[in-house]
Amino acid sequence: TKNYSLTGGDLNPIISPYHEYHELLREIASDLANNLAGLVKKAEDIAPKLRQVLPIFSVRGGDASGVRITAVDAGSNGKDLLLGYQPVSLAVGATFLGTNKLGNPIVATVKPPKSYFDDEEGSKFSSLLGYYLMYKVAETLLDETDMVVLDGPLYLPRNYYGPRGRAHSPAYFEVYDAALRSLGILLTRARASGKVVLGVVKRIRSSYVSSWLGLDGLPDSLLASNLLREGEALGPIPMSPRWEDVLPWLDDASRYRPWAIFVRKGAKPFRMDLPEYALDKAEKISNVLYSISEPSSGLPIPLVAVDRLSKLTDRQASLIYKLMMSEISSKFGGSPDRTAIFSLQRGEIE
Incomplete structure (x- = not known):
């Protein structure tokens, strides 16, 4: 095995005879194990100190049987044809009294666009269309609920969906703008009527805690798992410092800035994205979500229900x-x- 250094870089690719293929796989597995073990050890070592300074509070639940909760989720998929990627998206919403479903769920979709997409843009377009539909379904059900729980982050990840860095079709720009405006309408209507709209992120890939503390290389999923015990929550933690740029046309846009709260019920914590106007209810909302979450998955039961209905x-x-x-x-x-x-x-x- 020989190492060759890339000119002007720090990478050292390993060039080997092909008969060493399986040995290389074992080396890769060993390197990955060492990297992950080191990351976990770093988090475990720092956790006791962080527990003393971070805002951690108890969530023991309570009676949520009188709280109307609307859960909304979107599903997206598609097929890559010779004529371009064909996106398919839908969203499902249902209202619950605690964990008991009220009435029938609703489903929303739109006619497929008459546009050509490559597979990269088409896949993003399908997911973006799902966000738009999710916000519209939530707005439709807003009058019959106390709280809207969206599956996923509260705001669109602009660094991923923002139409920068490459050419996009007119349909993509149209849906991107429509999704942001739908989110803005949903949030302003909810605040005006005393309702709360929040996001629940099941697969945490953010690093808000480490960014806030000035730490390097420690993801929120790892920190929350090491910091929180069963029945505890961490937060609120500031998220996007440029929230106003996402919805610049909103009056007093800073009131809708999302904050992160990590709640643990079961083996894995989830992240709750809460708008700033509802921060005074953060502990109450955390207790409600904790009380209606499954012990097995640790996720709110209404969200689990609509997740199953919306899968594509x-x-x-x-x-x-x-x-x-x-x-x-x-x-x-x-x-x-x-x-x-x-x-x-x-x-x-x-």
Whole structure:
């Protein structure tokens, strides 16, 4: 095995004969294990000191049977065809009294855009459209609830969805703008009517705590898991310092700035994104979410319910594709040359 240094860089690629392939895999696994073990050790060592200075409080739950909670989630998927990526998105919302469902859920979608997308833009567009639909469903159900719980972050991750760094289609700009405006309308209506809109992030990939404390390389998921015991919450922690830039047309936009609160019930904590106007209710809301969360997943039961209803799996996307191809075959008389134009890109699973 020989190491070669890249000119002007710090990387040292390992170039080996192919018969050492499996040995290289073992080395990669060992390096990953060492990296992760070191990260965990660093978090474990610093946790006792951080518990003394961070805002940690108890959440023991309470009676949430009289609280109306609307949970909303979006599903997105699509197929990459020779004619471009075809996005599919929908959102599902349902209102609960505590953990008991009130009435029937609602589902929302939109007609597919008449645009060509490559797979990168198409995948982002599908997810972005899901955010837009989620905000619209939440606004539709706002009058019948006390609290709206969105699956995912409260605000759009602008560094990912923002149309910068590459060319985008007009449809992408249209949906991006519509999603931000829908979020703004939802938040202003909720605040005006005394309602709370919050986001629950199940898969935490942020690093707000370490950024706030000036630490390096410690993700929130690791810190929260080491800092919090069962029945504890951490926060509020400031999130985006440029929240006003996300919705610049809102009056007093700083009142909607999101703050992070980490709540632990079960093995893994979740992150709650709470707008600034509701910070005075942070502990009460944390207790409500804790009391309606499953012991197994540690997640609010209403959110788990709509998550199951809103999933758009590869199997469902394939079913939509087959139904589409059946209709195309009837329109073009089953001509192989013409229907081939609508086929999947190489590597796509039908």
